[in-house]
Amino acid sequence: MIDELRKLSKKFLSIKNHPYRRYLIRQTPFEDNRMSLIIGQRGVGKTTTLVQSLLDKVKGDMLSDKILYIQADHFQVGKKTLYEIAEDFVTLGGKWIAFDEIHKYPDWAKELKSIYDTFNDLQILASGSSALEIYKGSHDLSRRAIKYNMQGMSFKEYLELTYGLNLQTYSLEDICKNHEKIASKIISELNKKKQKVIPLFKQYLRCGYYPYFQELNSNEDLYKITLEQNVHATIESDLVAISPHLTGNSIKKIKQLLVLISDLVPFIPNWKKILHILEIGDDRTLKTYFKHLEDAALIKTIGRATKKMSKLESTEKVYLENPNQLYAISTSKSSEIGTIRETFFLCMLSQKYLVSLPKNGGFFIDKNLVFEIGGKNKNFQQIKNTKNSYIVCDDIEFGIDKKIPLWLFGFLY
Numbered sequence: 001m002i003d004e005l006r007k008l009s010k011k012f013l014s015i016k017n018h019p020y021r022r023y024l025i026r027q028t029p030f031e032d033n034r035m036s037l038i039i040g041q042r043g044v045g046k047t048t049t050l051v052q053s054l055l056d057k058v059k060g061d062m063l064s065d066k067i068l069y070i071q072a073d074h075f076q077v078g079k080k081t082l083y084e085i086a087e088d089f090v091t092l093g094g095k096w097i098a099f100d101e102i103h104k105y106p107d108w109a110k111e112l113k114s115i116y117d118t119f120n121d122l123q124i125l126a127s128g129s130s131a132l133e134i135y136k137g138s139h140d141l142s143r144r145a146i147k148y149n150m151q152g153m154s155f156k157e158y159l160e161l162t163y164g165l166n167l168q169t170y171s172l173e174d175i176c177k178n179h180e181k182i183a184s185k186i187i188s189e190l191n192k193k194k195q196k197v198i199p200l201f202k203q204y205l206r207c208g209y210y211p212y213f214q215e216l217n218s219n220e221d222l223y224k225i226t227l228e229q230n231v232h233a234t235i236e237s238d239l240v241a242i243s244p245h246l247t248g249n250s251i252k253k254i255k256q257l258l259v260l261i262s263d264l265v266p267f268i269p270n271w272k273k274i275l276h277i278l279e280i281g282d283d284r285t286l287k288t289y290f291k292h293l294e295d296a297a298l299i300k301t302i303g304r305a306t307k308k309m310s311k312l313e314s315t316e317k318v319y320l321e322n323p324n325q326l327y328a329i330s331t332s333k334s335s336e337i338g339t340i341r342e343t344f345f346l347c348m349l350s351q352k353y354l355v356s357l358p359k360n361g362g363f364f365i366d367k368n369l370v371f372e373i374g375g376k377n378k379n380f381q382q383i384k385n386t387k388n389s390y391i392v393c394d395d396i397e398f399g400i401d402k403k404i405p406l407w408l409f410g411f412l413y
Contacts, residue, residue: 040150130297155410
């Protein structure tokens with residue numbers, strides 16, 4: 001049995017390995033943890049990151065018997081438990097094991113806990129849906145596993161992957177203080193490839209967030225279809241695997257809720273109105289559906305958080321998770337560039353920073369900086385009396401002083 005799994009592993013290592021390395025594997029010392037869990041949306045590159053991490057352990061040797069990649073929902077895996085597979089692997093000298101799509105395996109938390117507690121010299125990597133919970137029940141993995149949230153491609157990564165560039169990331173502080181020099185440096189690199197940053201940014205907003213855009217030869221129509229199918233699969237398959245109590249009717253209502261949000265973003269929750277439209281019985285059920293969508297990284301909620309109210313209760317606006325989703329699943333907002341700009345900014349900033357709504361201006365970052373988002377002619381009227389405030393403008397290559405190009409916020413990771 002272990003021989004069959006090793007053959008399967010080597011096949012997957014060969015197929016799933018790619019030369020481009022996403023931000024997570026560049027920044028994360030997985031070797032420091034005995035168990036690491038990578039969670040994220042379908043298609044963001046979790047599998048490739050697992051494969052690259054395994055191969056790093058053995059200096060790229062795909063034939064090494066020290067590593068093993070397991071696709072948790074493969075029919076071959078069902079012949080033995082994950083624990084039994086790990087036991088056989090360790091007995092034969094295995095050192096590093098990766099379980100992909102772990103949320104699709106029944107009792108995955110129990111199995112990983114047992115593997116971790118039994119085999120002290122085995123390093124465990126696993127990937128799963130964004131909705132994966134590691135703090136659940138008697139098989140709580142929070143004291144054993146380090147969880148990493150993996151986002152889709154930044155604009156920086158999109159440029160690197162598309163044009164073979166090696167670009168730098170910048171902190172928010174760097175961008176605010178030195179955006180003119182930074183923009184000049186990036187544009188200089190693009191000029192060497194005879195490319196212009198604004199049309200590239202527009203293309204990224206439509207179809208650059210998920211790495212599979214390259215596999216689809218940048219075919220936008222096919223990309224949108226694939227993205228839409230992945231959204232459906234996330235709700236119909238991944239959420240059900242993680243929360244088996246969800247019924248067919250629940251799934252239907254969650255999908256209807258996502259469609260409603262996508263057509264009205266930025267969506268301002270009106271609980272009574274939504275209950276009536278979707279014919280849902282009570283507030284608690286509706287808010288649970290919202291939480292499922294947010295846990296699955298299909299939406300982002302934002303509000304003016306207070307100590308007295310939970311995040312969901314204080315939610316004032318709801319966005320889709322990234323601008324590519326707007327183009328793929330929204331029927332009425334894809335042409336509204338203001339929504340696309342805000343969605344991009346929120347998506348990029350929320351990866352590292354706390355984002356909320358200020359009294360004036362578009363977004364409040366870490367309760368310190370205010371950013372107002374708009375087109376190239378956007379002025380400071382709305383935030384003229386606001387401290388630590390900036391204008392973020394689309395359709396400009398360079399900014400000046402406190403007026404910063406929108407595309408530059410795609411270089412935060």
